[in-house]
Amino acid sequence: MLRIFHDTKYDFIRWWKVAVGLTVAFLVIGLGSFAIKPINYSIEFTGGTLKQLQFTTPPDVSQIRQALDAAGFRESEIQQYGSNKEFTLRVHDAASTAAQASGAERVSVAVDSALIKKFGANDIKVVRTEAVGPRVGSELRGNALLAILISFVVTLIYLAIRFEWRFGLAAVIATGHDIFTTLAFLKVMHLEVSLTVVAALLTVLGYSLNDTIIIFDRVRENLRKGRKEPLYDVLNRSINETLPRSILTHATATAATLALLLFAGEVIRPFAWVMLFGIVTGTFSSIYIAGPVLLWIERKYPRATAWKSSSTATATSQTRPSPTTATR
Amino acid sequence: MSLKYRIAIIVALIIASAGALFPRRVAKSGGQPGAIVRDSGYRFPLRKGLDLQGGMHLALEVDDSKAANITNKSEAIDRALKVVRSRVDQFGVSEPVVQKAGNDRIIVELPGIDEQQRAMDIVQKSAFLQFLITDKSNALERALPRLDAAAKSVAIAAPTGKTAQPQADTTKNALQGLFGTDTSKKTAKPDTATAGGAAKKTADSGKAADTTVPPTTNGPFTKLLQRGEMPGEYFVAQEDIPTLQHYLSDSSVMSAIPPGKSVLWSADSSVFNGHVFRSIYVVDSRPIITGEYLTDARPESSPTEGTVVTFQLNNEGGRRFRNETAKHIKDFMAIVLDGRVMGRPPVIQSAIGTRGQITMGNRDLQAAQDLALVLRAGALPVPLKVAEVRNIGPSLGSDSVHKSIHAGLLAIALVVLIMLVYYRFSGFLAVCGMVLYMLFTLAALAGFDAVLTLPGLAGFVLSIGIAVDANVLIFERIREELDRGKSARLAIDEGFRHALPAIIDSNVSTALTAAVLYQFGTGPVRGFAVTLLAGIAASMITAIFVVRTFYMIWLSRSTEQQTLSI
Numbered sequence: 003m004l005r006i007f008h009d010t011k012y013d014f015i016r017w018w019k020v021a022v023g024l025t026v027a028f029l030v031i032g033l034g035s036f037a038i039k040p041i042n043y044s045i046e047f048t049g050g051t052l053k054q055l056q057f058t059t060p061p062d063v064s065q066i067r068q069a070l071d072a073a074g075f076r077e078s079e080i081q082q083y084g085s086n087k088e089f090t091l092r093v094h095d096a097a098s099t100a101a102q103a104s105g106a107e108r109v110s111v112a113v114d115s116a117l118i119k120k121f122g123a124n125d126i127k128v129v130r131t132e133a134v135g136p137r138v139g140s141e142l143r144g145n146a147l148l149a150i151l152i153s154f155v156v157t158l159i160y161l162a163i164r165f166e167w168r169f170g171l172a173a174v175i176a177t178g179h180d181i182f183t184t185l186a187f188l189k190v191m192h193l194e195v196s197l198t199v200v201a202a203l204l205t206v207l208g209y210s211l212n213d214t215i216i217i218f219d220r221v222r223e224n225l226r227k228g229r230k231e232p233l234y235d236v237l238n239r240s241i242n243e244t245l246p247r248s249i250l251t252h253a254t255a256t257a258a259t260l261a262l263l264l265f266a267g268e269v270i271r272p273f274a275w276v277m278l279f280g281i282v283t284g285t286f287s288s289i290y291i292a293g294p295v296l297l298w299i300e301r302k303y304p305r306a307t308a309w310k311s312s313s314t315a316t317a318t319s320q321t322r323p324s325p326t327t328a329t330r
Numbered sequence: 331m332s333l334k335y336r337i338a339i340i341v342a343l344i345i346a347s348a349g350a351l352f353p354r355r356v357a358k359s360g361g362q363p364g365a366i367v368r369d370s371g372y373r374f375p376l377r378k379g380l381d382l383q384g385g386m387h388l389a390l391e392v393d394d395s396k397a398a399n400i401t402n403k404s405e406a407i408d409r410a411l412k413v414v415r416s417r418v419d420q421f422g423v424s425e426p427v428v429q430k431a432g433n434d435r436i437i438v439e440l441p442g443i444d445e446q447q448r449a450m451d452i453v454q455k456s457a458f459l460q461f462l463i464t465d466k467s468n469a470l471e472r473a474l475p476r477l478d479a480a481a482k483s484v485a486i487a488a489p490t491g492k493t494a495q496p497q498a499d500t501t502k503n504a505l506q507g508l509f510g511t512d513t514s515k516k517t518a519k520p521d522t523a524t525a526g527g528a529a530k531k532t533a534d535s536g537k538a539a540d541t542t543v544p545p546t547t548n549g550p551f552t553k554l555l556q557r558g559e560m561p562g563e564y565f566v567a568q569e570d571i572p573t574l575q576h577y578l579s580d581s582s583v584m585s586a587i588p589p590g591k592s593v594l595w596s597a598d599s600s601v602f603n604g605h606v607f608r609s610i611y612v613v614d615s616r617p618i619i620t621g622e623y624l625t626d627a628r629p630e631s632s633p634t635e636g637t638v639v640t641f642q643l644n645n646e647g648g649r650r651f652r653n654e655t656a657k658h659i660k661d662f663m664a665i666v667l668d669g670r671v672m673g674r675p676p677v678i679q680s681a682i683g684t685r686g687q688i689t690m691g692n693r694d695l696q697a698a699q700d701l702a703l704v705l706r707a708g709a710l711p712v713p714l715k716v717a718e719v720r721n722i723g724p725s726l727g728s729d730s731v732h733k734s735i736h737a738g739l740l741a742i743a744l745v746v747l748i749m750l751v752y753y754r755f756s757g758f759l760a761v762c763g764m765v766l767y768m769l770f771t772l773a774a775l776a777g778f779d780a781v782l783t784l785p786g787l788a789g790f791v792l793s794i795g796i797a798v799d800a801n802v803l804i805f806e807r808i809r810e811e812l813d814r815g816k817s818a819r820l821a822i823d824e825g826f827r828h829a830l831p832a833i834i835d836s837n838v839s840t841a842l843t844a845a846v847l848y849q850f851g852t853g854p855v856r857g858f859a860v861t862l863l864a865g866i867a868a869s870m871i872t873a874i875f876v877v878r879t880f881y882m883i884w885l886s887r888s889t890e891q892q893t894l895s896i
Contacts, residue, residue: 004751004752004754005809006752054726104393104395104715105715105716106389106715106716106717106718106719107446107450107716107719110446110719111447127723128721128723129722129723129725129726130720130721130722130723130726131446131719131720131721131722132719132720132721133716133718133719133720134717134718135391135716135717135718137391137717138389138717138718145850145851146850148850149846149847149849149850149851152846152849152850153842153843153846153847156842156843156845156846157839157842157843160838160839160842161839164835197851197854197855198785198854198855198858200855201785201789201847201851201855201858201859204843204846204847205789205792205843205862207843208839208840208843208844209796209840211836211839211840211843212799212836212837212839212840215832215835215836215839216803216832216836219831219832219835220832223828243810244806246806246809247802247803247806250748250752250802250806251796251798251799251802251803253748254744254745254748254749254795254796254798254799254802255792255795255796255799256795257741257744257745257748257795258741258744258745258791258792258793258794258795258796259792259795260744261737261738261740261741261744261791262737262741262788262791262792264737264740265733265736265737265740266733266734266736266737266787266788266791267729267730267733267734269381269730269784270733270734270737270784270785270788273785273788274788277792
C-alpha cells in the first residue's frame with residue numbers, strides 16, 4: 003500500500019515557541035493594519051448600493067466617474083470585475099446611505115438613469131444590483147457577530163459534554179486563533195467581508211475544530227490505554243498517528259477549494275480564499291496551538307488523579323510492526 | 331444486521347433519492363402579466379435561488395415617515411403581507427416568495443423579473459381608492475385671506491428661510507428629479523374621468539382656464555391659483571408647483587384650510603396654450619365610498635378615452651354608492667388614488683350603481699394592467715418602503731451555475747484521483763460511496779424543498795472534498811489494525827468501530843455551526859447552511875453504512891483469508 007508520513011516520530015510540541023512567534027507576528031501585521039484602515043465591509047453590512055455593469059465595448063473608466071460625479075455620487079468606488087467590459091460600482095458614503103433610509107432603491111435608480119444618460123441604454127447593462135438600507139445593514143452586522151459568538155458557545159458546550167473541560171478550552175483557544183488569523187488574512191488580502199465570507203469563516207471554524215477533535219480523540223484514546231507516559235509524549239504520538247489522515251483530508255479539501263478558487267468565478271473567490279487559508283491555519287492550530295495549550299492548562303491545573311481513566315480501554319496488543327514507507 | 335437487509339436499505343435509499351429528484355409538477359401563475367392564468371409545468375425539484383436564476387429580492391418595512399403611529403407593527407405587517415401576497419400572485423412570475431421576516435419586515439422574491447421599477451411599484455403602491463365630492467361651497471375662497479396670512483408668515487418667518495428654503499427646495503427638486511420620482515408628465519389634453527355611464531364629459535377646460543379671471547387679492551397663496559371651471563378646481567402653473575407644495579406642507583397653512591375639506595393634487599399635468607398646469611382640488615374630506623368594496627378591476631382600452639380601468643363593487647358597496655351619489659346629483663366626484671386625483675372629476679348625472687371606471691390619460695395598457703392588479707388585491711393597510719433590494723440578471727445567474735459546475739467537476743476529478751491512487755480498491759469503494767453521497771445530498775435538499783444558492787453550490791463542491799474525511803479516518807484505522815497483524819475481516823470491523831467516535835464528534839460540531847448559520851443567515855447563506863447540513867448527514871450515512879456494506883459484500887465472496895487493497 004502507498005503510505006505517506008506513516009509511523010513518524012516528529013516532536014511537534016517542541017516547536018510551540020516558534021508557532022506562537024509566527025502567530026503573533028502574523029497577527030501584529032494583520033490586525034495592526036486595522037489601526038490604519040478599518041475592515042472592508044461589503045454593502046450588505048454597511049448599507050449602500052452596489053452595481054455590476056456590463057458594457058458592450060470596454061468603456062473609459064473616467065467617463066463612468068464623470069457620470070457618477072454629475073449625479074452627485076463623488077465618493078463612489080469603481081472597480082474592474084473580471085474582464086475589461088465589466089465593472090462594479092459601490093456607493094456607500096454616509097450621505098447616500100442615509101438617503102436610502104427612506105427607500106433603499108433611491109440611489110440605485112439615480113445611478114441607473116445617470117449611467118444610461120451617459121452611455122445609452124444599449125451599451126450598458128446592469129446585471130446585478132444590491133441596495134441595502136442602513137438599518138438592514140447594521141442588523142446584519144449584529145447578526146453575523148452573534149452567529150459567530152453563538153456557534154462558539156454551542157461548540158464549547160458540546161466539547162464540554164464530549165470531552166472534559168481542559169480539552170474543550172484548548173480546542174476553543176485554537177479555534178479563536180483561527181478566527182483572528184483569518185481576520186488578519188482578510189485584511190492583508192484586502193478581501194471584502196460579506197455574508198458569504200462570514201459563512202466561510204464559520205466553515206473554517208468548523209473545519210479546524212474538526213481537525214482538533216480528531217487529534218484530541220486520539221489523545222483521549224491513548225490516555226485511556228493507561229500507559230505511564232507524560233502528556234507531552236502522548237500529544238506528540240497522537241499527532242503523529244493521525245498525521246496520514248490529516249495530510250490526506252487536507253489534500254482533498256484543498257483540491258475542492260482550489261477548484262472553487264480557479265473556476266467558480268468572482269463571487270465565490272473571496273469565500274474560496276478564506277477557505278484555503280482556513281485549511282492552512284486550521285491544521286497549524288490543531289497541531290501547534292491546541293496541543294501546547296492543553297499541555298499548559300494541564301500544568302497550571304493538574305488533575306487530581308493520574309491520567310488513568312476507568313473507561314473501557316481497548317486492551318489490544320501493542321506490538322507494532324516496523325515502519326514501512328513503501329507500497330506493498 | 332444481515333447483508334441482505336443492508337443491501338435492501340441501500341437500494342431503497344437510492345430509489346427514494348432518485349424519486350425525490352424526479353421532475354415535479356409545479357403550479358405557475360401565468361405568463362401574461364396582470365392576467366390571472368393558472369398553469370403548471372414540470373421542473374427539476376431543486377429550486378434555484380435568485381442568485382442562480384436571476385430575479386429580484388425585496389425587503390419591505392413600514393414607512394414610518396408616512397404612517398404616523400402604528401401601535402402594533404407586527405400585526406400591521408401581517409395585514410400588509412396578505413395584500414402583497416395577493417398582488418404578487420397575480421403578477422405573473424413562477425414560484426414567487428412572500429413571507430414575513432422577523433416582526434417588521436416582508437420579504438418578496440420574484441424569480442426572473444427584470445423590470446425592477448415596475449415590480450417595486452406594484453408591491454409598494456398603497457392603492458387606497460376613494461371617491462370624494464368636490465367642494466361647491468367656495469370654502470377655499472373664503473379661507474384665502476387666512477391662507478395668505480399663513481403663507482406670508484411661512485415666507486417671512488425665516489428670512490434666512492428665503493435663502494435657505496429655496497436652496498433646500500432646489501436640492502429637494504434636484505433629488506426628486508434625480509430619483510426619478512414624479513417629474514410631471516405632460517399630457518396633451520386634460521384627462522377626463524368618467525364614473526360609470528352616468529358621468530358626462532365636462533366641456534373643454536382649456537378655454538375655461540384661460541378665461542378665468544385670477545382671484546382678486548394678490549396674497550402669496552392666492553396668486554398661485556387660477557380658478558378652474560368646476561367647483562373646487564384650481565390650476566397651478568408648472569413653475570409655482572414647488573412653492574405651493576412648500577406652503578401646503580406647512581402646518582400653519584394646513585390649519586387654515588377649512589375644516590372638513592382637503593386639498594389634493596391631480597395625478598397628471600395638463601398643457602393649455604403652451605403653459606403647463608397642474609390642478610388642485612378642494613374636496614370634502616369624507617369619502618362617499620372607498621375601494622374596500624371593490625370586487626374586480628380590469629384594464630381596458632377604449633378608442634375615445636384611451637386606457638381605462640373598469641371596476642366593479644360588491645352589493646353593499648353598490649348600494650352605498652347609489653345612495654350617496656343620489657344625494658350628489660350635479661356634483662363633481664373626484665376619484666382619488668393614494669391621495670392623487672385621477673383624471674378630471676366627472677359630474678354625477680344620476681345615481682351610480684356597482685360599476686365604474688378610472689381613466690388613465692395617456693398612459694399605456696401596462697400601467698392600466700398594474701393599476702387593475704393592485705386594485706383587485708386591495709389597498710395596503712400601511713405604507714411600505716423598500717429596506718433592501720437585490721436584483722440579479724438571468725445571464726449572471728446561469729453564468730454562475732456553469733462556473734460552479736466546472737468547479738464541481740474539477741473537485742470531483744481531483745478527489746477521485748487522490749482516493750484511487752492512495753487507497754486503490756478501498757479508494758474505489760469510497761468513490762462509489764461519494765457518488766451515493768452526492769445523490770443523497772441532492773435528494774435531501776429536494777426533500778427539504780431547499781433553495782440552491784451560489785454559496786450553497788460552493789458549499790456542495792467543498793463538501794465533496796471534506797466528505798471523504800470520514801472514509802479517510804476509517805481507512806487509516808483499518809490500516810493500523812492490519813499493521814497489528816489482524817485479518818482483513820477483523821481489521822475492517824475494528825477500523826469502523828474505532829473511527830466512529832471521532833467521526834461523530836467532528837460531524838456534530840460542524841452540524842452545530844451550520845445550524846447557527848441557518849438561524850442567523852439570510853437567503854444565500856441559508857442555502858449554504860442547508861447544503862452543509864444535508865451533506866453532513868449524507869456523508870455519515872455513506873461512510874459508516876454504505877461503504878461498510880460494500881466491504882461486507884467484498885468479504886462475503888469467500889470465507890477464506892483475503893488480502894485487502896487499501
